[in-house]
Amino acid sequence: MVQFLNKSSNPGSGKTVSERMRRKSEARRLDILHAAARVFRRSGVAAAGMREIAEEADLSPGNLYYYFSGKDELLFFCQDRTLDRMLEAAETARASTIPVGDQLRAVIRAHLHYTLDELEGATAHLEIDMLAENLRRGIIDKRDKYELAVRALITKGVKRGEFAPCDAALVARAILGALNWTVRWYRPDGAQSVSAIAEGLANYLVRGIAAHPQETTVPVRAQSGGRK
Amino acid sequence: MVQFLNKSSNPGSGKTVSERMRRKSEARRLDILHAAARVFRRSGVAAAGMREIAEEADLSPGNLYYYFSGKDELLFFCQDRTLDRMLEAAETARASTIPVGDQLRAVIRAHLHYTLDELEGATAHLEIDMLAENLRRGIIDKRDKYELAVRALITKGVKRGEFAPCDAALVARAILGALNWTVRWYRPDGAQSVSAIAEGLANYLVRGIAAHPQETTVPVRAQSGGRK
DNA sequence: CATAAAATTGAACGATGGTTCAGTTTCTGA
DNA sequence: TCAGAAACTGAACCATCGTTCAATTTTATG
Structure with a gap:
């Protein structure tokens, strides 16, 4: 749940250095993941390009591959x-x-x-x-x-x-x-x-499956306090 | 409903010739449309390629464009x-x-x-x-x-x-x-x-919306005669 | 401050996909 | 039988996309 990055390729391949750097790198990876998720949602997975994801995450296309092995x-x-x-x-x-x-x-x-x-x-x-x-x-x-x-x-x-x-x-x-x-x-x-x-x-x-559904009440549009 | 081909580009562009030829051409267009629909369903629209559609419809990629202006x-x-x-x-x-x-x-x-x-x-x-x-x-x-x-x-x-x-x-x-x-x-x-x-x-x-749903009956798996 | 590792860049590569087109074959109608 | 139209072909074009890489900048640490 907390760390799902060690499942695969981490940045670089050499042994990790200081704890502080590792933290920062991990945070960056998470940011990129969030950006990718946004692009996937906005454009759909097929239409989402690596260049688009890179831009959303504020880094160059090439740099994406420093953090992740690829789109997959x-x-x-x-x-x-x-x-x-x-x-x-x-x-x-x-x-x-x-x-x-x-x-x-x-x-x-x-x-x-x-x-x-x-x-x-x-x-x-x-x-x-x-x-x-x-x-x-x-x-x-x-x-x-x-x-x-x-x-x-x-x-x-x-x-x-x-x-x-x-x-x-x-x-x-x-x-x-x-x-x-x-x-x-x-x-x-x-x-x-x-x-x-x-x-x-x-x-x-x-x-639809309740054994004894209430006779009346079903989603009657917004019974109180509309948005949010 | 019957003829939805004259909405746009027909084969060629010259005046249509004999009725028999027009019929045949129309049938061909329908066949292609069916083939395209199959490919769209099988592969999804994004992954469906014109070459794949052409093959499914038994004609060359180039020939597809004789009948339709393009994938769209x-x-x-x-x-x-x-x-x-x-x-x-x-x-x-x-x-x-x-x-x-x-x-x-x-x-x-x-x-x-x-x-x-x-x-x-x-x-x-x-x-x-x-x-x-x-x-x-x-x-x-x-x-x-x-x-x-x-x-x-x-x-x-x-x-x-x-x-x-x-x-x-x-x-x-x-x-x-x-x-x-x-x-x-x-x-x-x-x-x-x-x-x-x-x-x-x-x-x-x-x-789910019935005013007086039957107490019991809901989709109970296949009450008689399974397939088809 | 110096040096090495980490991070970053942008151009370029190879593959793929939609599309075009010059040329060829097939068919129609007189 | 024979023009001419219709139907057809396959190679090539061009744009896009995922990906790579040599080179550069930034950052961490002694």
């Missing part, structure tokens, strides 16, 4: 990081003692936060087949693990009688689809904030 | 065609006299058919920003019109008391997201057929 490594770290966060959120929800419906709601909120949030949001993990073959395996596994976590939540809800019997695998995919597709239409300057969208979607998506 | 025109026609079909299905559903829930179900079925079906399915229309700026407008308008049609269906259901009050715009986007995301996980050789997936998703997605 950049992409890999971006995807890996986001999936880790989502998996963590899913695990936290699972381990809690609140009703399963609320656990699912928490996962939905976190999911949208990590994809749409202006600062922390990233979407690179949604374009897995842009990643080089050799790096794909691990990412795919994490993505599948996440999907399975959502499915397990649904299954648990059914077992407890909180949810109606259903095809958990299909419902999980439907939920994830509805969530992931938000990156296509969400605009930061739009009418609804990320958390408002999250509440609305959570209400609708959970209601 | 190819993409435009693919997107336009699919959106037209979906709009048509939405209109048919709207005009029918069945319950709104069933109208929505019909739209969902058609939507998945036109995206996932082995022969007729196309996914190019999901990558709108791959299209050149100057052609985008029309496609975006059609897509928005379709989204509005789905939203209108929901609003109608609420007005009639068949659906619970909700944020129709958000729910429409959730539904479309769940549907569109199927192209990411659906595999023709998977366990469920397209229509089985359609039924399962329709049940879940409609239940």
Whole structure:
């Protein structure tokens, strides 16, 4: 979680020097990663060029390769990081003692936060087949693990009688689809904030499997305090 | 609907000759369009190369440009065609006299058919920003019109008391997201057929807004006759 | 301050992808 | 049968993109 840089090529190749320099280098790497994530989100992975990423990170194209072996490594770290966060959120929800419906709601909120949030949001993990073959395996596994976590939540809800019997695998995919597709239409300057969208979607998506849904209440547009 | 070729550059530029030749040329154009749609779906629009499309359509790369002005025109026609079909299905559903829930179900079925079906399915229309700026407008308008049609269906259901009050715009986007995301996980050789997936998703997605959902029934995996 | 390592640069390379075009083959209609 | 149009070909062009590298500047440390 804290250090994901020693997984692969570090700057240079000689033994590291002072602690202070190592810190600085690491921070720089993180900055670059953030810049790459922004460009990936803004332009899409395919259209995101190394020159564009370099400019966003305020360094020359060539210098990028001093910190990362190439575009694939950049992409890999971006995807890996986001999936880790989502998996963590899913695990936290699972381990809690609140009703399963609320656990699912928490996962939905976190999911949208990590994809749409202006600062922390990233979407690179949604374009897995842009990643080089050799790096794909691990990412795919994490993505599948996440999907399975959502499915397990649904299954648990059914077992407890909180949810109606259903095809958990299909419902999980439907939920994830509805969530992931938000990156296509969400605009930061739009009418609804990320958390408002999250509440609305959570209400609708959970209601679809709730054993005893409230007769009336579904996402009625913004019941109080509009933006942010 | 029938002829969408005279919208732009036809083969050659001289006056058309005999009717028989025109027919043949038109058929050829359609074949190429189908081939392009297959390649777009298989490889994604960005990764789909003109050489690959040419090979799929059994002609030389250069010859492609005898029938179409370029990749953008190819993409435009693919997107336009699919959106037209979906709009048509939405209109048919709207005009029918069945319950709104069933109208929505019909739209969902058609939507998945036109995206996932082995022969007729196309996914190019999901990558709108791959299209050149100057052609985008029309496609975006059609897509928005379709989204509005789905939203209108929901609003109608609420007005009639068949659906619970909700944020129709958000729910429409959730539904479309769940549907569109199927192209990411659906595999023709998977366990469920397209229509089985359609039924399962329709049940879940409609239940989320139904005023009085059945207590139990939700997509319980394949109640009879598995594949096809 | 000096020196070596770390960091940075920008031009250039090779591959790829959309597109063009001069030339060739195939087909149509009189 | 035979022009002339239509259909077709494949090599080449040009832009772009990921990447490399020799050379230069900056920084850390004795």
